[in-house]
Amino acid sequence: MVKRTSFEGDACPIARSLEAIGDWWSLLIIREALFGLRRFGEFQTKLGMAKNILTVRLRALVDHGILATAPASDGSAYQEYVLTPKGRGTFPILVALRQWSEEFDDRPAEIATILVDRKNGRPVRKLELRAENGRLLSQADTTVKPRPAPRRRSA
């Protein structure tokens, strides 16, 4: 098999995420979905992508439980694609990607939008990683450990 390697059985949680959303379009589809888009045609024209690719991506996102198909909404017989909680849970990932661009992009002038607090329109802070006790952590302050005792039960 010369398939594109799959990370499905991988033990690394990052690889597992990438398995689901680590391709060119999925995160952009999710981004638009968070923005409120729901219909096939909306995604297609907004993102300017080929329709067959969009079909494949939407199906994969549904299979992964990130999107769900809802029967209607405006009364028409067509279906819509709406984010599941798992899909909405990608928000921090999108924020992290955005902030990385904002901080390190070579031509930041080309970035068109900023993320703001809806209440007052002021920019948000950078994402913060904190210890249990609230202490701010940088990469150097962290390590990975083997996951502890798989809590006797189904999951």
Add this chain to the structure above:
Amino acid sequence: MVKRTSFEGDACPIARSLEAIGDWWSLLIIREALFGLRRFGEFQTKLGMAKNILTVRLRALVDHGILATAPASDGSAYQEYVLTPKGRGTFPILVALRQWSEEFDDRPAEIATILVDRKNGRPVRKLELRAENGRLLSQADTTVKPRPAPRRRSA
């Protein structure tokens, strides 16, 4: 040309990030680099990827200013790939991906590692997005705005 669409000129900061690190391997390479890997062979055996692909990816990451080639380190004549500040800046993205897996993966039992505070070995908190005044924000509390005043110049 039927090239894979590039997001290079895109105004969306998320698309811009994906342009640099939005492929299957780049983030995993960066992850290993954050772990301390530096040599071609280390990446190749640890990630189990084809060498030609690794070559292409490493070059792309260097071109994007995420990795830099350093002349030596252990005295040998070979070169090493080390993270730049821009590369280390991807840490929150990796954390976000990890936490998304931890929270939403269908088979969480298969996840082998957890991210902990180096000081006491306790798990870290979830990434927090805060307003200027420190208020915790969820996705619904945010919007995007056009970027303000592009500071008079060419752009």
Add this chain to the structure above:
DNA sequence: GGCAATTGGTTTTATTATGCAACCACACAG
């Protein structure tokens, strides 16, 4: 210094994914 193994790739070839365009079925408006 001589020789084999290792490192860090390149080349070749096969397979898969992506992208465009054309096509098509169904819903809906009249």
Add this chain to the structure above:
DNA sequence: CTGTGTGGTTGCATAATAAAACCAATTGCC
């Protein structure tokens, strides 16, 4: 029941990915 828009599918061309073979320079070892 005819025309139009929505939501796809199908073919074909091209690009990316993968595995394996190959190769040059660097090391390790004697």
